[in-house]
């Protein structure tokens with residue numbers, strides 16, 4: 178007898194998420210062929226420890242690459258739609274299979290999904306709070322879909338952050354151009370080039386760590402600047418702005434370096450951004466050479482900015498002490 182697990186589903190414009198209710202699943206086999214997904218695994222479902230299987234014929238074309246990740250409680254499957262769009266239902270069958278139910282934890286209707294894109298104004302605090310809440314609700318699972326839930330807002334925030342270089346260059350704020358340039362170029366390189374152009378990176382936990390470390394400092398830094406504009410200061414906030422970077426900065430650079438290292442084999446395989454050379458000279462110059470150089474620059478950047486922030490900290494606290502005397 179074939180046993181079927183309970184399957185929850187949700188969609189976004191580009192993806193389908195399936196959550197298969199199987200505990201301690203093993204021998205997982207997930208295949209997509211001609212828009213039909215076939216799943217098989219051994220695990221503990223509603224009928225105890227057995228082999229469970231199901232198949233689904235999707236309403237519209239999907240890509241054949243399918244990613245899955247099992248946790249102790251469930252198997253999460255992500256299937257990418259061939260064409261961006263909102264589906265009226267999941268399968269070709271008008272009657273929904275009995276084992277298939279909406280995943281209300283992740284459910285969005287089309288207008289919610291549009292809102293998701295418009296929610297760009299909420300900034301780094303939104304990112305930090307959202308990631309923290311998701312970590313509490315979904316636990317380890319939240320590490321794997323950070324890019325899809327957060328990246329739109331992160332793209333928006335980091336694009337805006339580029340203005341900081343102009344502020345420094347035109348003397349709008351009292352800060353050095355080089356540290357700001359290093360900060361903005363460094364982050365945007367990782368965000369737009371490593372994460373933005375490689376789909377293979379999107380489901381990796383490193384995205385979570387990079388985004389979390391970036392946003393963690395900003396929830397102190399920006400409020401500190403806002404208060405500064407009103408000539409106001411909160412001592413605790415000032416202390417946090419000039420102290421939290423001490424652990425966060427090296428950790429952030431480390432997380433970024435892990436992302437760069439993980440992307441090297443993907444760039445080598447896909448030959449993305451590689452420059453083809455005339456046959457007489459050789460095959461091509463791979464982008465991974467640039468990444469190797471970039472890894473060195475990163476640690477140089479870390480040194481320059483760490484020193485800069487250390488000086489800012491000393492200046493700030495020395496001035497305070499003098500004022501207090």
Ligand SMILES: CCCCCCCCCCCCC[C@@H](O)CC(=O)SCCNC(=O)CCNC(=O)[C@H](O)C(C)(C)COP(=O)(O)OP(=O)(O)OC[C@H]1O[C@@H](n2cnc3c(N)ncnc32)[C@H](O)[C@@H]1OP(=O)(O)O
Nearest residue numbers: 350351352356357360363394402422425426429475478489
């Ligand atoms: C040349 C290009 C080469 C490219 C090479 C690439 C190398 C890559 C290196 C990669 C390294 C980056 C890694 C990084 O991405 C990792 C992380 O971010 S991990 C998370 C932790 N990160 C941090 O803690 C850093 C956060 N960032 C910063 O602090 C700033 O970006 C930085 C430029 C590093 C330092 O900021 P700043 O110089 O501005 O220091 P202050 O905060 O003390 O500000 C100085 C005064 O200016 C006033 N100010 C600044 N901005 C504003 C503003 N927007 N509005 C109002 N006022 C502002 C501020 O109040 C200070 O004034 P005062 O002294 O009077 O109070």
